[in-house]
Amino acid sequence: MSKELNLTLKVWRQRNNKAKGQFVTIQANNIADDMSFLEMLDVVNEDLTRKGEDPIYFDHDCREGICGMCSLVINGRPHGPKEGTTTCQLHMRSFHDGQTIVIEPWRAAAFPVLKDLAVDRTAFDRIQQAGGYVNVNTGGVPDANTIPIPKRIADEAFESATCIGCGACVAACKNASAMLFVSAKVSQFALLPQGQTERYERAQAMVDQMDKEGFGSCTNTGACEAECPVGIKLTNIARLNREYLNAKIFRQEDVHS
């Protein structure tokens, strides 16, 4: 049976990028424990709206844990206390009656706050634009089954490719490093035959862009892996380091033979 909770929220409110932000305390009463965390915020927002107060702005879209749009640092943890979930899949049964919940946006220099809990993550797009693709045009490609890929490799590439680009890894990292995010894409293509021809240029270009965006360095603490909602592994970072190092030592054309 569903239970009801009364909660105290301490929510980061910030009017825009230039304004100074602060925590605001909001009471959330009669919250059903089978609500999702974002549905709880919906209820709070409906109340605020009825009172004529500005609702709390937060990013969200699919509410199925796949689009990567939702964020929120909840009681100090990106996507909240439950492991392996996004905020939209977190349910109120993970909290108890009377609890105080602190809700903040992702904190990173490369992710400036837009309003309240929403941040600008376009830096991630620019990293992908730097090299997160195979240079292939539409049309004129070979039949799909002419590129056999061992199942183990395909599965591993798939695991890396499941990154949803939410930014929790950056928010979790004390250095605000984006290495897990970058390494997931680099790994996907480093593993697959389709990615071989541009393997090293890709690693180099994506890391260069990452640095340019102001993300911090990786010191291998593993907080990113611990908080990743889709289980992207730290081994991806090891692979990225290897790719990057090789890129510094070898030329692509020497390697690809």
Add this chain to the structure above:
Amino acid sequence: MLDSKVPAGPLAQKWSNHKFNMKLVNPANKRKFTIIVVGTGLAGASAAASLAELGYNVKTFCYQDSPRRAHSIAAQGGINAAKNYQNDGDSVFRLFYDTIKGGDYRGREGNTYRLAEVSVNIIDQCVAQGVPFAREYGGLLDNRSFGGAQVSRTFYARGQTGQQLLLGAYSALNRQIKKGKVQSYTRHEMLDIVTIDGHAKGIITRDLVTGKIESHAGHAVLLCTGGYGNVYFLSTNAMGCNVTAAWRAHKRGAFFANPCYTQIHPTCIPVTGDHQSKLTLMSESLRNDGRVWVPKTVELSKKLQKGELKAADIKEEDRDYYLERKYPSFGNLVPRDVASRNAKEVVDEGRGVGKSGVAVFLDFADAIKRLGEDTVRAKYGNLFDMYYQITDENPYKQPMRIYPAVHYTMGGVWVDYNLMTTVSGLYALGECNFSDHGANRLGASALMQGLSDGYFVIPYTVGDYLANLGSFAPVDQNHPAFEQTRKEVESNINRLLSLNGNKTVDDIHKQLGHIMWEYCGMARTAEGLIKAKGLIQELRKEFWENARVLGENEELNMSLEKAGRVADFLELGELMVDDALNRNESCGGHFRLESQTEEGEAKRDDENYAYVSAWEYKGDNQPEVLHKEELIFENVKLTQRSYK
């Protein structure tokens, strides 16, 4: 009568002939044209990337913070292609046939055949991009079965096929952004189309962060903005999915086709309470291994609902595997409309399960016994996890509870064979258009259509239009038409911001959803639809008198964003009801209780309704005018669909 412009000649040659007959734009001239792409899901991203590769300048727009967030990303099960890799009798014609039949003979033959034809290229393209599809141990691609087909032609990436395909298209898009061929505008919402002398020449957008109203000019505009399922408030769509771009285009002259064709997906997690914000799909692929059942008697169901019995307590002989019983040859893999209606039927009989009684079981016990838990986990792990997160019930140990929910809209902006709307130079791709799925879409066909339109159709057809323009001159952003449209957009925003009543926009949206679900959902009657029309009109009035919209334009303002979208849904809802009322037959997802066979299946009326309904907007509060496109079937015989 509307002209679909489907080329003459034998079905299998239509597209090849048409490709040859279309005019080309010289490579050096392509860079003189700008194409606007609204929406960056599978259709939009693939179109934008492919057009930019050809040399056109492209501008893309999405309301999300990144093109990668488009709701195509949430598609789970797979993508169909007539590769016949399984040697099980598949062919382009069979995929075409299954799709036309699955659509209950309300689709356009020419478009559907082309879709089946290019399906094979899509898989090749995606693999070349590095999309990690599921593979066999030998290294070749794996397939699975989906509803409405007796061959295995569905390619997949675990339960995240949409994600992988979208990230593939997004990567192709990124490559063109890097090259400077695509300018990407994120957190931008299209609020109107600008037409000059009857041609679409640009759009008006709102920057969602700053509120700035902008004009963007181009030689053609592509709407790739998805479906309108959120008119029901609760659906499997993302929270932001909306009809605004399509609807504003409709008001500028684009006909809206078959709005009443909505797909209610049979396997979704049931509603729990009023606070619910959306519904979550459990992929149709689960019906490969899951068995759908309810108790045979109302008494047993009552006990389950009260929690006195658990699913495991119900003996085998007391269970009714109703899909297997009624449809022995397709069993649990009947098309979506059939599966949904049957779920509603058993629930209406009082045989539903779960606390609310509004659910049926999807049971994996047999599959786990046969294949082992690990194999089941490998196939469906992420779906089972998602179910567990949401319901707090472990589907490895007890059956899932599922119930139909609004998932997809087959109706949409009317387009001809070239995907052009009734506004010259304005195109609609993917779920946004109406063209390929008839009255019911088969599983794993939405991804196919989005990518077919974007990668392989629009690059040809838009070229033909541009080549025929007869001028390479850039479109003037300072043309009075831009100024005029922009003023109208601004005045609409001001009108919304002035609303200061005591109902929230969500209150009204939820009310609209209830009306639509009750009277224009899985079963419809003339009486109910007439009632719904009145209710929607009242609600619309209430919205403009009593809704409350906060804040100002010059900020991130979710209240304003929602209000604009709900205002459009209120108008669309009424048109859906009109369309459902006009179509006095049952077909696919449109089920009129007045028109059913003795066995309770959808009964078509081919003599009177073998046409596409395309509605023309005539002005505020004016009745829309119905235009008909006759559906001509030269290659399939219209029969009563049977999956028995």
